[in-house]
Amino acid sequence: GESVGLHLPTLSVQEGDNSIINCAYSNSASDYFIWYKQESGKGPQFIIDIRSNMDKRQGQRVTVLLNKTVKHLSLQIAATQPGDSAVYFCAENLGSTLGRLYFGRGTQLTVWP
Amino acid sequence: DAMVIQNPRYQVTQFGKPVTLSCSQTLNHNVMYWYQQKSSQAPKLLFHYYDKDFNNEADTPDNFQSRRPNTSFCFLDIRSPGLGDAAMYLCATSRDSAGGNQPQHFGDGTRLSIL
Numbered sequence: 364g365e366s367v368g369l370h371l372p373t374l375s376v377q378e379g380d381n382s383i384i385n386c387a388y389s390n391s392a393s394d395y396f397i398w399y400k401q402e403s404g405k406g407p408q409f410i411i412d413i414r415s416n417m418d419k420r421q422g423q424r425v426t427v428l429l430n431k432t433v434k435h436l437s438l439q440i441a442a443t444q445p446g447d448s449a450v451y452f453c454a455e456n457l458g459s460t461l462g463r464l465y466f467g468r469g470t471q472l473t474v475w476p
Numbered sequence: 477d478a479m480v481i482q483n484p485r486y487q488v489t490q491f492g493k494p495v496t497l498s499c500s501q502t503l504n505h506n507v508m509y510w511y512q513q514k515s516s517q518a519p520k521l522l523f524h525y526y527d528k529d530f531n532n533e534a535d536t537p538d539n540f541q542s543r544r545p546n547t548s549f550c551f552l553d554i555r556s557p558g559l560g561d562a563a564m565y566l567c568a569t570s571r572d573s574a575g576g577n578q579p580q581h582f583g584d585g586t587r588l589s590i591l
Contacts, residue, residue: 395577406480406566406582407519414577452518456577461526462507462570464580466518 373471382440384451384470391434392458398427398438400449401469407452410438440472448474479503480583482567488589489557497552497586499567508550509580510542511566519566525550526572554588562590 376382388396394415399407413420413427420427426439436453450469457465481500489495499508506527511519523532525544541553552565564587568580
């Protein structure tokens with residue numbers, strides 16, 4: 364499954380499938396990007412980050428891709444599980460080195476058994 | 477082991493009655509942030525402390541204030557809450573690094589209701 368976070372705020376996938384959540388960021392000065400997962404009633408949980416000198420970074424079952432040419436960020440989740448159901452946010456730093464983050468619209472991921 | 481702790485988890489106050497939300501951290505991070513998150517929306521940065529230096533976002537209303545008495549604690553004060561201030565308030569911390577930005581670690585928030 365694939366979602367553009369700005370236009371399709373929900374994504375439904377079947378357990379075991381791969382998920383792709385997309386994000387179009389706003390500022391070409393941004394050089395640090397981060398994905399968070401937020402479950403209902405909880406705070407955002409760090410998933411993975413990437414700096415602008417990279418175009419791909421992998422974690423456990425997750426991969427982040429950065430395309431600076433078109434200001435596009437994506438999060439790929441392999442073998443999606445029911446526990447992955449949550450809202451996913453991308454965030455950018457707008458070039459700030461002081462750690463300030465600006466969040467994009469979230470995408471609600473629902474995983475069906 | 478909770479690392480960023482927000483108390484209380486739920487807070488109810490009356491319209492116009494001052495309220496204080498608390499955040500503590502065991503990470504010894506030098507930067508602390510406060511965000512407001514309304515229902516089905518993204519977290520919005522209100523302000524942050526870099527050590528003792530307070531940094532306000534340009535569009536944060538004057539009604540919102542913050543205090544950081546020491547490294548571990550940070551408070552959000554809402555002087556005269558209005559109905560539009562009902563939201564989840566999230567506290568986060570990060571470690572300043574010469575290598576650039578570091579991930580922020582969030583608490584589970586305080587949900588504020590206004591009667």
